[in-house]
Amino acid sequence: MTTTERWGGPEAQQRHAVETEEIRASLPPAPPCPDWCTDPNGHPYSGLNAHGQYVRTHTHDISGSHYWVEQAEINQGGVITYGPLLICDESCNVVSPDKVRATAAAMLLTLEKFDEIRAVTR
Numbered sequence: 001m002t003t004t005e006r007w008g009g010p011e012a013q014q015r016h017a018v019e020t021e022e023i024r025a026s027l028p029p030a031p032p033c034p035d036w037c038t039d040p041n042g043h044p045y046s047g048l049n050a051h052g053q054y055v056r057t058h059t060h061d062i063s064g065s066h067y068w069v070e071q072a073e074i075n076q077g078g079v080i081t082y083g084p085l086l087i088c089d090e091s092c093n094v095v096s097p098d099k100v101r102a103t104a105a106a107m108l109l110t111l112e113k114f115d116e117i118r119a120v121t122r
């Protein structure tokens with residue numbers, strides 16, 4: 001499916017762009033991000049959730065790791081709360097810290113075996 005098919009053609013795309021701009025213009029200014037967020041500091045809210053709360057997601061993307069850390073921020077009438085700290089994979093699935101540790105440990109064992117075999121086969 002092309003982008004044009006997904007968004008329904010130029011007129012639908014223009015309508016979507018106008019609606020998106022109207023939503024962004026109605027959002028409150030966002031406070032500074034947590035120090036660990038690698039997105040532009042103070043990036044805007046993405047919109048309203050089903051409960052009428054302004055939401056945005058802070059992320060820390062570790063280049064080349066295929067994982068990132070993220071946390072939702074919710075603004076309810078100026079009171080800011082945060083969701084749980086999550087690890088996500090490249091398919092945007094939430095992955096447990098134990099799974100990431102197990103994967104890293106398995107990769108390290110594989111690398112050690114690779115180095116051991118390479119050392120004796122040169």
Ligand SMILES: [Zn+2]
Nearest residue numbers: 033037039058
């Ligand atoms: Zn952020």
